[in-house]
Amino acid sequence: MKLVEHRGKELLETAGIRIPPGIVTNNNSYINLSYHKAKYREFFLDHQGVIIKAQIPYGYRAKHGLIKASENYTDSLKIIDEMYNKEFMGQPISTLLIEKKLNVKSEYYVSITYDTKSRNPMILFSRDGGIDIEDVLKNKEPVKYIVSIIDGLSDFETREIVKQAGFVGKDIFLLSNFIKNAYDCFIRYDCKALEINPIIETHSGQLYAGDAKITIDDNAVQRHDIFYDITEIEDRSLLTERELEARKIDLHDHRGVAGKTFIDMDGDIAILASGGGASLTCMDALLVADGKPANYTEYSGNPPRSKVRRLTEITLSNPNLNGCLIIGGTANFTDVYETLGGFVEGLLDLPHLPKYPIVVRRAGPRSKEAFEMLREFAEQHKLNIELYGEETPMTQAVKRMIEKVEEYKNGNSN
Amino acid sequence: MGILIDNNTRVVVQGATGKEGAKSTQNMINYQTQVSCGVTPGKGGTEINGLKIFDSVKEALEFDNLINTSVIYVPPLLVLDATMEAIKAGIKMVFIVTENVPIKDSAKIYNFAQEKGTIVIGPSSIGAINVGVCKIGSIGGSKNEAFTSGRVGIISKSGGMCSETALILSNIGIGQSTVVGIGGEVIAGFTFTDGLKLFQEDEETDLVVIFGEIGGRYEELAAEMIKRGEFTKPVVAYISGSFAETLPRNRSLGHVGAIIESGNDSASYKKDALRKSGVLVADFHDEIPNLVKQALEKLK
Numbered sequence: 285m286k287l288v289e290h291r292g293k294e295l296l297e298t299a300g301i302r303i304p305p306g307i308v309t310n311n312n313s314y315i316n317l318s319y320h321k322a323k324y325r326e327f328f329l330d331h332q333g334v335i336i337k338a339q340i341p342y343g344y345r346a347k348h349g350l351i352k353a354s355e356n357y358t359d360s361l362k363i364i365d366e367m368y369n370k371e372f373m374g375q376p377i378s379t380l381l382i383e384k385k386l387n388v389k390s391e392y393y394v395s396i397t398y399d400t401k402s403r404n405p406m407i408l409f410s411r412d413g414g415i416d417i418e419d420v421l422k423n424k425e426p427v428k429y430i431v432s433i434i435d436g437l438s439d440f441e442t443r444e445i446v447k448q449a450g451f452v453g454k455d456i457f458l459l460s461n462f463i464k465n466a467y468d469c470f471i472r473y474d475c476k477a478l479e480i481n482p483i484i485e486t487h488s489g490q491l492y493a494g495d496a497k498i499t500i501d502d503n504a505v506q507r508h509d510i511f512y513d514i515t516e517i518e519d520r521s522l523l524t525e526r527e528l529e530a531r532k533i534d535l536h537d538h539r540g541v542a543g544k545t546f547i548d549m550d551g552d553i554a555i556l557a558s559g560g561g562a563s564l565t566c567m568d569a570l571l572v573a574d575g576k577p578a579n580y581t582e583y584s585g586n587p588p589r590s591k592v593r594r595l596t597e598i599t600l601s602n603p604n605l606n607g608c609l610i611i612g613g614t615a616n617f618t619d620v621y622e623t624l625g626g627f628v629e630g631l632l633d634l635p636h637l638p639k640y641p642i643v644v645r646r647a648g649p650r651s652k653e654a655f656e657m658l659r660e661f662a663e664q665h666k667l668n669i670e671l672y673g674e675e676t677p678m679t680q681a682v683k684r685m686i687e688k689v690e691e692y693k694n695g696n697s698n
Numbered sequence: 699m700g701i702l703i704d705n706n707t708r709v710v711v712q713g714a715t716g717k718e719g720a721k722s723t724q725n726m727i728n729y730q731t732q733v734s735c736g737v738t739p740g741k742g743g744t745e746i747n748g749l750k751i752f753d754s755v756k757e758a759l760e761f762d763n764l765i766n767t768s769v770i771y772v773p774p775l776l777v778l779d780a781t782m783e784a785i786k787a788g789i790k791m792v793f794i795v796t797e798n799v800p801i802k803d804s805a806k807i808y809n810f811a812q813e814k815g816t817i818v819i820g821p822s823s824i825g826a827i828n829v830g831v832c833k834i835g836s837i838g839g840s841k842n843e844a845f846t847s848g849r850v851g852i853i854s855k856s857g858g859m860c861s862e863t864a865l866i867l868s869n870i871g872i873g874q875s876t877v878v879g880i881g882g883e884v885i886a887g888f889t890f891t892d893g894l895k896l897f898q899e900d901e902e903t904d905l906v907v908i909f910g911e912i913g914g915r916y917e918e919l920a921a922e923m924i925k926r927g928e929f930t931k932p933v934v935a936y937i938s939g940s941f942a943e944t945l946p947r948n949r950s951l952g953h954v955g956a957i958i959e960s961g962n963d964s965a966s967y968k969k970d971a972l973r974k975s976g977v978l979v980a981d982f983h984d985e986i987p988n989l990v991k992q993a994l995e996k997l998k
Contacts, residue, residue: 398801398805398884398885400884400885400914400915400916401915401919403804403805403808403809403885404805404809405805432809433802433805433806433809434806434809434810434813471802474800474801474802476801501800501801501802503774503798503799503800503801504775504800504801504802506775507775507800538773538774538798541797541798547945549945558858559856559857559858559859560856560858560882560911561854561855561856561857561858561859561882561909561911561938562856562858562859562862564856564911564912564938564939564941564942565859565936565938565983567939567941568938568939568940568941568965568982569982569983570941571940571941571944572981572982577941580941580945584797584857584858585797585798586718612858613856613858613859613861613862614844614858614861614862614865615839615858615861616824616836616837616838616839616857616858616860616861617718617721617722617836617839618858648839648861649839649840649841674844674865677866677983677984678862678983678984679982679983679984680984
């Protein structure tokens with residue numbers, strides 16, 4: 285779960301990091317209402333200059349004209365209006381963060397992620413922060429520091445990081461304290477990645493988080509009450525309606541996984557795959573054989589019937605389908621009868637049953653009963669369905685799906 | 699022989715009273731695995747499938763001090779605690795079957811296990827099967843026909859594809875020694891290199907099949923290890939997830955927990971690294987049997 289900037293900054297603030305004074309406006313009319321307009325005017329006059337930032341969880345905002353500064357009140361209103369009229373990746377801009385324009389002396393960079401080799405948190409720190417950080421880091425390696433997750437991060441270690449980046453004297457304490465707080469935030473909220481670029485040092489010698497890019501570990505969201513309604517925080521602007529609905533399936537129900545990774549694609553073959561590895565294998569085979577997936581998704585870990593039912597309904601609500609592929613390897617413990625039962629219930633939830641071909645390739649616990657049930661259901665409702673078990677390699681079932689889709693499309697055009 | 703588990707393996711199941719735990723316990727027993735007892739805090743003194751349940755791992759060890767392996771089925775947010783309990787009680791091998799474990803917990807588990815010299819496989823490990831001897835975890839489910847006894851080892855990030863990969867080998871008469879699911883997490887307790895180290899020493903394994911996925915660096919580390927000459931048997935590899943390269947970047951895929959970040963964790967990068975180390979790389983999953991067959995014939 286990626287947090288937009290102002291949400292990320294809220295977390296940083298609770299960990300003791302200073303953030304610039306700011307206001308969040310979450311729709312265009314807000315700023316135009318007389319009460320709020322007065323509030324904003326007051327904010328502007330207090331700070332004598334603002335930075336207006338579109339709240340989308342994506343980098344390079346400045347390069348897309350989604351971050352703009354203004355030192356003139358009337359101009360700033362115009363910028364706010366223009367920003368709301370912009371779109372990003374086909375989605376409207378719905379929220380702005382308007383912050384005090386700080387008196388910048390220097391900009392630094394810090395990020396924290398997990399290093400997969402040492403399997404510990406890793407801090408990257410550089411004294412050259414700012415908008416061109418990627419280019420800067422290419423030429424000049426940041427300080428890399430692996431933190432022992434068991435021992436935690438001590439003050440002498442953060443001082444060492446800061447010294448290695450070239451700081452001397454009193455500056456060492458200022459920055460080492462900042463890094464310590466950032467690490468505390470990273471650990472406390474189960475972040476997968478935390479980046480502050482830039483860290484702003486003002487002329488009065490104070491440090492601020494100029495931006496915040498934070499990704500929270502989806503698996504730890506339940507630990508933190510503040511993330512309870514995940515979809516309020518989730519990067520809505522980058523998700524399609526189906527992607528958003530699919531992500532809700534796993535929320536607050538840890539029995540198996542379904543829909544967490546739903547991705548809409550441009551093709552016409554709906555995919556309901558089972559198992560992470562099998563789903564990837566099947567997508568690879570589909571693309572190589574020139575099939576056009578309408579989506580990627582998988583369910584696994586023996587999800588209850590209700591989850592597969594909902595995932596089926598969401599996946600098949602796509603109006604552009606010419607086929608549906610239900611595919612999985614040889615399941616170890618996912619109950620095939622239950623999950624395919626969920627598929628059938630999902631079909632019945634649709635406004636009408638699909639006429640396009642369905643290919644099923646599935647093996648594992650209770651697959652025999654599942655196939656009998658499907659066969660009966662197909663006969664009763666005249667579904668165009670083919671069933672394959674473990675005797676047919678997954679890759680072949682994929683090829684069969686593509687043939688069936690071609691047949692169906694030719695039949696339709698005749 | 700084989701790796702990780704054998705007929706001396708004696709198991710406590712943590713979370714044995716849950717739905718998946720109970721089912722898998724029965725399946726392990728049916729495959730002749732020595733399952734000693736189960737642990738579920740609060741349910742001590744009860745029984746399930748004739749198996750005694752204790753409140754703690756410590757009590758389980760007091761009941762049976764020959765227990766040397768734990769398999770964990772508790773819910774995701776309880777995994778850290780259950781694993782620490784097993785490690786602190788002195789158990790030297792822990793399989794974590796539970797998926798969706800927070801990355802912070804996985805990092806703590808791995809580093810703590812390293813300090814104590816405990817092998818932790820998982821999270822999201824489907825378990826392991828020493829074909830014809832015993833199995834641990836959920837691998838194979840209630841049916842084990844996919845696995846036939848032989849001399850090929852399999853290390854797979856994907857649990858579902860453990861059985862599938864064994865099946866397509868068994869179908870052409872190539873059996874397996876040990877098949878282990880290591881999980882597809884970014885922070886894994888046991889990786890390809892750990893598996894290769896053990897298979898190198900295993901006299902009953904002639905060749906190893908690796909099933910990898912996009913994300914993380916463990917395939918790359920395996921390639922480096924092979925290149926350094928630390929694993930000398932033939933390796934056949936398949937890496938899933940090439941299709942992800944056609945998607946916009948930064949989208950998380952599957953419970954593989956993988957995020958394409960820098961490009962050097964993509965499927966094509968990994969395949970390339972493995973090829974350069976002399977590994978036979980299958981572009982399609984169903985090419986694996988042929989490559990294995992060819993490599994085995996060369997050994998003769």
